[in-house]
Amino acid sequence: GAGVSQSPRYKVAKRGQDVALRCDPISGHVSLFWYQQALGQGPEFLTYFQNEAQLDKSGLPSDRFFAERPEGSVSTLKIQRTQQEDSAVYLCASSWGTSGVETQYFGPGTRLLVL
Amino acid sequence: DAKTTQPNSMESNEEEPVHLPCNHSTISGTDYIHWYRQLPSQGPEYVIHGLTSNVNNRMASLAIAEDRKSSTLILHRATLRDAAVYYCILRDVGGYGGATNKLIFGTGTLLAVQP
Numbered sequence: 001g002a003g004v005s006q007s008p009r010y011k012v013a014k015r016g017q018d019v020a021l022r023c024d025p026i027s028g029h030v031s032l033f034w035y036q037q038a039l040g041q042g043p044e045f046l047t048y049f050q051n052e053a054q055l056d057k058s059g060l061p062s063d064r065f066f067a068e069r070p071e072g073s074v075s076t077l078k079i080q081r082t083q084q085e086d087s088a089v090y091l092c093a094s095s096w097g098t099s100g101v102e103t104q105y106f107g108p109g110t111r112l113l114v115l
Numbered sequence: 116d117a118k119t120t121q122p123n124s125m126e127s128n129e130e131e132p133v134h135l136p137c138n139h140s141t142i143s144g145t146d147y148i149h150w151y152r153q154l155p156s157q158g159p160e161y162v163i164h165g166l167t168s169n170v171n172n173r174m175a176s177l178a179i180a181e182d183r184k185s186s187t188l189i190l191h192r193a194t195l196r197d198a199a200v201y202y203c204i205l206r207d208v209g210g211y212g213g214a215t216n217k218l219i220f221g222t223g224t225l226l227a228v229q230p
Contacts, residue, residue: 004158031216042202042220043159056217091158093218100206100216101147106158 002026004107006092012113013082021077021110025094032075033104034067035091043091049075050098082114119203124225127193135188135224137203142183146205150177150188151218154199159220162188162201198228 005024013019025032030051035043036059046065048056051072060067064083069075079086089111093104120138127133139148149164163170163177165186170177176189190197202223206216 033217035218035220040222042200042222043218045217045219048217059217093158095216098216101164103161104159104218106160108156109158 004092004094004105006090006107006110008110009108010111010113012115014115015082015084017082018078018080019082019112021079021090021112023075023077023092023094023107025073025075025092026096026105027073029094029096029105030072031095031098031102031104032069033093033095034075034077035093036061037089037091037109039088046077046090079112082112084114087112087114119205119221121201121203121221121224123222124227126227126229127190128229129195130192133190133193133197133226133228135190135201135203135226136185137187138185139203139205140184142205143207146207148177148179148183148186149204149206149218150175151202151204151220152199153202153223154196159202159218164206193226193228195228195230198226200225 007022032049034046037043045059047067049069064080066078089109091109093106095102095104150162151159152162153159163175165177178187200223202220
């Protein structure tokens with residue numbers, strides 16, 4: 001079946017621009033996660049949704065980062081007034097349950113470059 | 116979440132077994148040991164997980180020390196497609212879902228496979 005998809009795959013933005021990154025999770029998956037991966041580093045947690053509820057946003061680096069999942073399926077990560085330090089790969093993952101043991105299925109990521 | 120320690124890099128020859136070690140000396144009784152891997156330019160993918168007993172699946176085997184303070188991911192016959200960064204992650208399922216569901220990645224072990 002279809003896996004997690006993300007769009008766009010690549011995004012180049014000028015410093016100060018707003019960007020929106022989309023994630024389509026696996027159908028029926030309750031949990032959705034966003035991670036940020038800097039070059040040469042492991043992914044770092046940004047935020048977590050259980051259906052449409054954002055239960056954890058402790059990893060969002062600043063108030064310029066905003067995520068939503070209004071209908072409990074597709075999610076959007078928005079970055080306002082992008083800065084060069086926002087350049088990274090943004091990964092989305094979903095899992096079917098909420099117990100903490102379920103496999104997380106990752107999308108291919110969106111590579112953001114801020115000039 | 117408890118931390119894990121992995122070697123930065125390892126090398127293997129094609130068709131030979133690979134043993135990837137992970138130390139987690141501060142593991143708690145409710146921590147599961149998970150392994151994910153990330154192929155170049157892709158999102159991480161699940162490999163295997165376990166709690167106390169050794170585990171086998173079609174991708175790999177997981178050997179867990181009796182005191183659970185270390186574990187080893189075993190690839191029985193490495194192929195060129197196994198070249199990736201391998202992450203050892205502890206997941207605490209002792210609490211309610213939500214924030215505890217996130218994956219905490221380290222820098223992992225970069226596995227190079229020589230033909």
